[in-house]
Amino acid sequence: xxxxxxxxxxxxxxxxxxxxxxxxxxxxxxxxxxxxxxxxxxxxxxxxxxxxxxxxxxxxxxxxxxxxxxxxxxxxxxxxxxxxxxxxxxxxxxxxxxxxxxxxxxxxxxxxxxxxxxxxxxxxxxxxxxxxxxxxxxxxxxxxxxxxxxxxxxxxxxxxxxxxxxxxxxxxxxxxxxxxxxxxxxxxxxxxxxxxxxxxxxxxxxxxxxxxxxxxxxxxxxxxxxxxxxxxxxxxxxxxxxxxxxxxxxxxxxxxxxxxxxxxxxxxxxxxxxxxxxxxxxx
Amino acid sequence: xxxxxxxxxxxxxxxxxxxxxxxxxxxxxxxxxxxxxxxxxxxxxxxxxxxxxxxxxxxxxxxxxxxxxxxxxxxxxxxxxxxxxxxxxxxxxxxxxxxxxxxxxxxxxxxxxxxxxxxxxxxxxxxxxxxxxxxxxxxxxxxxxxxxxxxxxxxxxxxxxxxxxxxxxxxxxxxxxxxxxxxxxxxxxxxxxxxxxxxxxxxxxxxxxxxxxxxxxxxxxxxxxxxxxxxxxxxxxxxxx
Numbered sequence: 465x466x467x468x469x470x471x472x473x474x475x476x477x478x479x480x481x482x483x484x485x486x487x488x489x490x491x492x493x494x495x496x497x498x499x500x501x502x503x504x505x506x507x508x509x510x511x512x513x514x515x516x517x518x519x520x521x522x523x524x525x526x527x528x529x530x531x532x533x534x535x536x537x538x539x540x541x542x543x544x545x546x547x548x549x550x551x552x553x554x555x556x557x558x559x560x561x562x563x564x565x566x567x568x569x570x571x572x573x574x575x576x577x578x579x580x581x582x583x584x585x586x587x588x589x590x591x592x593x594x595x596x597x598x599x600x601x602x603x604x605x606x607x608x609x610x611x612x613x614x615x616x617x618x619x620x621x622x623x624x625x626x627x628x629x630x631x632x633x634x635x636x637x638x639x640x641x642x643x644x645x646x647x648x649x650x651x652x653x654x655x656x657x658x659x660x661x662x663x664x665x666x667x668x669x670x671x672x673x674x675x676x677x678x679x680x681x682x683x684x685x686x687x688x689x690x691x692x693x694x695x696x697x698x699x700x701x702x703x704x705x706x707x708x709x710x711x712x713x714x715x716x717x718x719x720x721x722x723x724x725x726x727x728x729x730x731x732x733x734x735x736x737x738x739x740x741x742x743x744x745x746x747x
Numbered sequence: 748x749x750x751x752x753x754x755x756x757x758x759x760x761x762x763x764x765x766x767x768x769x770x771x772x773x774x775x776x777x778x779x780x781x782x783x784x785x786x787x788x789x790x791x792x793x794x795x796x797x798x799x800x801x802x803x804x805x806x807x808x809x810x811x812x813x814x815x816x817x818x819x820x821x822x823x824x825x826x827x828x829x830x831x832x833x834x835x836x837x838x839x840x841x842x843x844x845x846x847x848x849x850x851x852x853x854x855x856x857x858x859x860x861x862x863x864x865x866x867x868x869x870x871x872x873x874x875x876x877x878x879x880x881x882x883x884x885x886x887x888x889x890x891x892x893x894x895x896x897x898x899x900x901x902x903x904x905x906x907x908x909x910x911x912x913x914x915x916x917x918x919x920x921x922x923x924x925x926x927x928x929x930x931x932x933x934x935x936x937x938x939x940x941x942x943x944x945x946x947x948x949x950x951x952x953x954x955x956x957x958x959x960x961x962x963x964x965x966x967x968x969x970x971x972x973x974x975x976x977x978x979x980x981x982x983x984x985x986x987x988x
Contacts, residue, residue: 471750472832496861496867504858581820582821582822650770741824743774745761746770
């Protein structure tokens with residue numbers, strides 16, 4: 465069988481648990497393509513808008529203003545840093561929900577491309593997240609005027625901002641990756657997750673903060689239940705990273721959130737790698 | 748002689764109705780079998796293509812020609828059987844699908860080139876030739892939305908055919924642009940066919956098939972009916988109808 469030397473199987477089935485390794489190495493090997501696709505998506509996003517990139521800052525600012533006014537009317541004047549906290553909450557939550565929904569829909573969105581050219585489909589799931597990450601990082605500029613106004617200065621706690629964003633990104637992408645193949649078979653998944661993300665907005669500390677919750681829950685009986693939501697820690701980390709105050713969250717809650725995000729990300733890559741080639745036939 | 752492409756007992760099904768439960772169970776199953784709820788796109792395909800060979804595939808619409816190319820290129824995984832290849836494959840199909848309206852022609856060369864699996868340096872080396880071949884001139888710096896459909900097709904062909912792959916798969920891409928460009932792109936494809944190691948081409952252009960193919964495969968209803976000399980197989984295809 466000497467003539468078979470060099471023949472390789474075009475559709476090798478990789479062992480399930482090595483999925484994440486294959487996933488990440490596909491991204492590394494196709495980095496040039498990934499970057500080109502991110503550039504394409506960024507260009508498409510604000511192409512017909514006069515303000516263009518300005519919307520990245522304007523959108524969270526306007527949203528935060530609306531929520532701030534609403535909340536002040538309902539609950540009276542809270543903490544002076546509340547506007548800053550709402551703005552950060554909106555930026556981080558927006559990053560989570562947009563990354564999740566973009567990953568979830570990545571296969572349908574590129575249906576035509578997938579059917580005409582072969583390239584690792586992992587890239588299609590990664591580019592929307594990288595695009596969103598770029599937008600989110602840029603949108604942090606909108607925090608500066610509020611910080612200036614509230615006389616908040618940068619502190620050494622700033623390292624918690626990238627860490628919180630990383631946890632958010634891994635969690636959103638992980639869930640999106642798990643659900644993307646299912647969403648090809650039934651778009652009900654997409655509708656379901658639109659609902660879940662909306663509901664998550666209220667049960668996560670976006671309009672409220674971890675500290676506000678602690679004040680209300682003086683006996684601590686709800687704490688463990690609220691902390692089951694893996695988004696509580698990253699949102700709180702980003703807030704303390706910006707305002708520089710000490711974060712008073714128990715280590716077991718922090719480890720839980722970090723571990724949960726990482727596990728979801730690893731499972732997401734495994735599931736996606738295992739199922740994407742099957743669902744291509746459903747596109 | 749060395750084998751470049753080998754398909755062994757390839758079966759491939761598509762889901763007929765998008766039944767949700769069936770879809771979910773398909774994901775979990777390790778093996779998918781034929782059944783009334785599936786459309787059999789390919790059934791028992793055995794094909795061996797040698798290095799340096801040019802093989803044509805003919806058959807009616809929906810007979811499975813394009814699916815064979817897509818199984819070879821890696822887009823569809825067969826439900827049973829195996830596809831093996833030697834070297835990099837490149838599928839030329841629907842050449843404007845990788846282009847984007849918001850990017851300039853030059854950016855699109857990089858984008859589409861990278862989708863086809865090429866690296867930045869390769870595309871930069873090929874850039875001048877691509878611009879020249881596509882006859883875009885100054886327009887290369889303009890966003891694609893300002894292009895006519897002919898210009899887009901020219902750019903697409905220019906990029907898709909710029910780099911010679913080891914295994915070239917062609918799916919009916921010759922009918923774009925005006926008469927003059929059609930001739931030019933046909934010549935380009937012929938050059939590519941000549942220089943590429945191995946070629947599998949799907950086309951309805953029988954005179955082209957006769958002139959370039961070493962062998963032709965007749966596909967009918969997902970099965971290989973006959974493999975042989977171009978003349979003979981084209982005649983067999985005509986007798987089908």
